[in-house]
Amino acid sequence: MGERNANTLTNESQKVLEMLGIDKRFQGVHALKECTFELRKGEVHALVGENGAGKSTLMKILTGIYQPDKGEIVYNGKKVHFRTAKEAQVAGISIVHQELNLMNHLTAAQNIFVGREAKGFMTDDRVINERTRKLFDSLNLNIKPTDKISFLTIGKAQMVEIAKAISFEANILVLDEPTAALTISETEELFNMMNELRAKGVSIIYISHRLEEIEVMADRVTVMRDGQYVGTLVMKDATLDQIIKMMVGRTIYEEPKTKSHVKPDAPVVLETKNLSSPLVKDVSFLLRQGEILGFAGLIGAGRTEVARLVIGADRRFRGDIFVSGRQVNIKCPKDAVSHGIGYLSEDRKRYGLALGLSVTDNAMLASLDDYASSGFINQRKCEQETYKYIKSIDIKTPSSRQIIRNLSGGNQQKVVIAKWLIKNCDILIFDEPTRGIDIGAKSEIYKLMNDLVNRGRSIIMISSELPELLRMSDRIIVMCEGAKTKELDISEADSEIIMKYATLNDVGGKKHG
Amino acid sequence: MVNGEKSGVLEAIRRSGLQKLLALGALLIMCTFFSIFGQNFFSHSAFMNILDASYYIGFMAIGQTFVIITGGIDLSVGTVMMSGALIGGVAYNVWHWPIAFCLVVIVIVATIFGLINGLLIAKLHLPPFIVTLGTQFISLGFGSIVAEVQTQQYPTVNQADGWFKTAFYRTQGGFPMGAVFLLLFFIAAYILLTRTKLGRYTYAIGSNEEAARISGINIDKWKVIVYVLSGFSAGLAGILYAATYTTIVPQTGNGLELYAIAAVVIGGTSLAGGVGSLVGSLIGVFIMTVLKDGLMSMNMQSQWQIFFTGVVVILAVLLDIYRSKKAAQVKN
Numbered sequence: 001m002g003e004r005n006a007n008t009l010t011n012e013s014q015k016v017l018e019m020l021g022i023d024k025r026f027q028g029v030h031a032l033k034e035c036t037f038e039l040r041k042g043e044v045h046a047l048v049g050e051n052g053a054g055k056s057t058l059m060k061i062l063t064g065i066y067q068p069d070k071g072e073i074v075y076n077g078k079k080v081h082f083r084t085a086k087e088a089q090v091a092g093i094s095i096v097h098q099e100l101n102l103m104n105h106l107t108a109a110q111n112i113f114v115g116r117e118a119k120g121f122m123t124d125d126r127v128i129n130e131r132t133r134k135l136f137d138s139l140n141l142n143i144k145p146t147d148k149i150s151f152l153t154i155g156k157a158q159m160v161e162i163a164k165a166i167s168f169e170a171n172i173l174v175l176d177e178p179t180a181a182l183t184i185s186e187t188e189e190l191f192n193m194m195n196e197l198r199a200k201g202v203s204i205i206y207i208s209h210r211l212e213e214i215e216v217m218a219d220r221v222t223v224m225r226d227g228q229y230v231g232t233l234v235m236k237d238a239t240l241d242q243i244i245k246m247m248v249g250r251t252i253y254e255e256p257k258t259k260s261h262v263k264p265d266a267p268v269v270l271e272t273k274n275l276s277s278p279l280v281k282d283v284s285f286l287l288r289q290g291e292i293l294g295f296a297g298l299i300g301a302g303r304t305e306v307a308r309l310v311i312g313a314d315r316r317f318r319g320d321i322f323v324s325g326r327q328v329n330i331k332c333p334k335d336a337v338s339h340g341i342g343y344l345s346e347d348r349k350r351y352g353l354a355l356g357l358s359v360t361d362n363a364m365l366a367s368l369d370d371y372a373s374s375g376f377i378n379q380r381k382c383e384q385e386t387y388k389y390i391k392s393i394d395i396k397t398p399s400s401r402q403i404i405r406n407l408s409g410g411n412q413q414k415v416v417i418a419k420w421l422i423k424n425c426d427i428l429i430f431d432e433p434t435r436g437i438d439i440g441a442k443s444e445i446y447k448l449m450n451d452l453v454n455r456g457r458s459i460i461m462i463s464s465e466l467p468e469l470l471r472m473s474d475r476i477i478v479m480c481e482g483a484k485t486k487e488l489d490i491s492e493a494d495s496e497i498i499m500k501y502a503t504l505n506d507v508g509g510k511k512h513g
Numbered sequence: 514m515v516n517g518e519k520s521g522v523l524e525a526i527r528r529s530g531l532q533k534l535l536a537l538g539a540l541l542i543m544c545t546f547f548s549i550f551g552q553n554f555f556s557h558s559a560f561m562n563i564l565d566a567s568y569y570i571g572f573m574a575i576g577q578t579f580v581i582i583t584g585g586i587d588l589s590v591g592t593v594m595m596s597g598a599l600i601g602g603v604a605y606n607v608w609h610w611p612i613a614f615c616l617v618v619i620v621i622v623a624t625i626f627g628l629i630n631g632l633l634i635a636k637l638h639l640p641p642f643i644v645t646l647g648t649q650f651i652s653l654g655f656g657s658i659v660a661e662v663q664t665q666q667y668p669t670v671n672q673a674d675g676w677f678k679t680a681f682y683r684t685q686g687g688f689p690m691g692a693v694f695l696l697l698f699f700i701a702a703y704i705l706l707t708r709t710k711l712g713r714y715t716y717a718i719g720s721n722e723e724a725a726r727i728s729g730i731n732i733d734k735w736k737v738i739v740y741v742l743s744g745f746s747a748g749l750a751g752i753l754y755a756a757t758y759t760t761i762v763p764q765t766g767n768g769l770e771l772y773a774i775a776a777v778v779i780g781g782t783s784l785a786g787g788v789g790s791l792v793g794s795l796i797g798v799f800i801m802t803v804l805k806d807g808l809m810s811m812n813m814q815s816q817w818q819i820f821f822t823g824v825v826v827i828l829a830v831l832l833d834i835y836r837s838k839k840a841a842q843v844k845n
Binding site: 085086101102103104105106110114115116117121122123124 | 708709710711712713714716717719720721723724725727728729730787788
């Protein structure tokens with residue numbers, strides 16, 4: 001490593017990895033812009049940023065899953081280029097993905113050594129059980145090598161996956177949101193394991209949304225935003241506020257709302273009390289007529305789960321729902337629709353639309369009962385009704401018979417909106433309404449939402465994009481780990497407050513495996 | 514967590530593999546039932562009848578178990594078996610090959626169909642259901658084309674090449690050689706499934722194909738091997754079928770695959786993949802053949818046998834769903 005002495009960093013010799021000028025585009029989306037990252041031997045290096053900041057993409061490039069368009073990776077002083085995940089693994093760079101990649105029906109040992117059984121055709125579980133036992137012992141893991149993954153808790157399964165990554169003699173270990181599904185005690189166990197690995201000289205890249213965990217664990221932290229490298233801080237000199245500022249510090253291109261547009265005496269159209277399910281903890285809120293109520297939080301905070309409880313898509317353990325002051329018993333989505341609650345899924349292609357059907361068929365899907373007599377659909381009336389909405393909310397389609405698949409994302413979303421308007425839904429739940437929609441169409445959706453509330457409808461808007469929430473909402477509810485952590489009037493809301501409550505971890509203490 | 518004690522017991526049952534005993538228990542209950550209520554069910558001839566019917570289904574079910582554990586399905590085994598047996602018959606009757614070669618022909622034809630299935634599924638990524646439905650018709654037609662729609666007759670015991678019947682079916686003294694071969698093949702397959710890479714990857718692919726791929730396993734190769742094995746098993750089934758029934762009628766065999774699949778499912782192998790055992794499949798085979806002979810001993814004819822086979826399949830799957838639901842509760 002002595003040859004490379006271009007700069008005179010004192011700990012040059014400790015540097016195991018450098019990523020320089022990494023650039024990556026996906027079909028026109030500039031995912032990474034000239035990104036830089038540096039890792040030293042035996043450090044825990046946190047990588048933070050909002051959803052979509054490019055953390056995962058950068059790590060996928062490091063581990064050979066994606067190829068960079070530009071830039072170079074220097075590993076142990078040598079320029080490297082990994083074409084597959086396997087190549088990176090063999091070189092000593094392993095990643096544990098957020099979603100587990102284990103075979104549930106196989107044992108822990110079989111999972112760890114799958115594809116690396118003894119030479120020849122026969123397998124001998126005694127050998128791999130023994131090797132796994134040694135591996136687990138060295139990591140102080142209390143798991144039997146012969147336990148099937150399906151009998152382990154998610155936390156233990158995660159440990160198995162980490163042990164598998166370590167078993168490749170990893171020098172660099174990437175952990176992508178490893179604590180997302182863990183209980184407090186499991187998280188502690190994970191931290192102990194990370195400390196031991198660090199002591200052994202393994203470098204760990206730790207992606208997490210939970211800043212207080214980073215504060216405890218990380219030696220250094222690198223912040224990314226909008227696909228760009230923002231900066232690297234030494235953790236013991238940094239404050240959480242500083243990190244949050246770096247995370248959200250972009251210029252906000254949307255004009256934020258400064259005050260609520262809802263009349264203070266507007267009637268309450270929807271109220272929930274103590275909604276609870278395995279993923280939602282005692283969520284209560286009010287929605288007034290003509291209001292846009294924003295739900296902020298990180299992915300997995302339980303916002304969609306709240307919506308699914310309201311519309312009866314999931315079963316609630318506890319909690320009451322009131323529509324216009326009257327308690328209602330919503331047991332399935334059909335009940336919700338009959339009470340005038342329409343849900344626009346975040347994944348409209350899977351849950352919102354029948355892609356192969358026409359605009360009319362999709363728009364009328366929820367209302368066919370009202371447009372049919374003795375089982376026969378009155379197609380002409382359907383076309384007329386749909387046409388009315390094509391005009392009024394400006395769906396750009398050559399005809400009402402056009403197949404939905406051929407419309408743009410924004411116009412598809414409008415058809416879903418039309419569907420609920422035709423069904424006379426007064427309460428609309430928009431789940432990530434602008435995902436996958438280009439900027440021009442976005443502002444049209446915003447305009448439409450404003451029109452809807454001006455005409456007396458009420459909207460719940462779930463979004464992971466803070467600028468969007470700040471621009472549209474009259475009130476914002478912040479969630480973290482299934483619980484409501486803060487309710488803010490728009491006049492008091494800004495990115496920093498929201499991020500603070502969205503990463504608040506102390507409510508997670510109630511969680512049990 | 515609500516019923517911690519109970520779930521502990523269930524977990525213990527699942528861990529120790531007692532679920533297989535459930536199928537075995539059902540089999541024993543059926544035997545007892547028919548012994549009491551049937552006429553002459555508990556006799557040597559009834560026992561032999563049960564064995565006879567289990568040979569070819571047993572071989573097919575063993576191959577099918579591998580396929581279903583990977584999360585696939587092989588709908589072609591019944592017609593592939595018959596196609597092999599027909600073409601082997603043509604080799605014997607028309608081409609006048611020695612009987613030993615003809616038996617090899619049966620296995621080769623069936624294995625080639627398995628290879629075709631495997632290549633189409635693994636390399637072209639076609640759904641197994643569609644591919645094997647296609648090869649079901651192809652093998653059904655192909656056998657008849659080669660045989661020119663003529664029924665093929667294998668030698669009977671007293672004919673020149675009759676030794677093959679005594680070797681594969683019953684000895685002169687009536688000893689069931691078919692059962693010996695089924696047992697031998699079962700043991701070989703059992704070792705293959707539990708002690709070799711083929712077996713390990715069969716489970717791995719069915720459990721989480723993507724995870725297996727990421728772990729560096731050549732998924733395509735092992736999938737092809739699994740379907741080849743299924744074809745090979747169907748070929749052995751063809752030999753046993755020819756030895757048992759002697760007469761092979763063209764354009765038959767469709768529907769027999771369903772008995773093999775039913776046996777596998779009754780034995781606790783999940784159609785979703787990742788779970789399954791050969792012991793279970795073998796018990797499944799005998800549950801069906803016992804049911805058949807038992808109902809016969811109660812004077813209920815084939816329409817009733819078919820009817821009750823369906824009932825048993827649905828009960829078995831219901832039980833499986835109930836079991837996995839309980840297991841999911843254990844996990845939570």
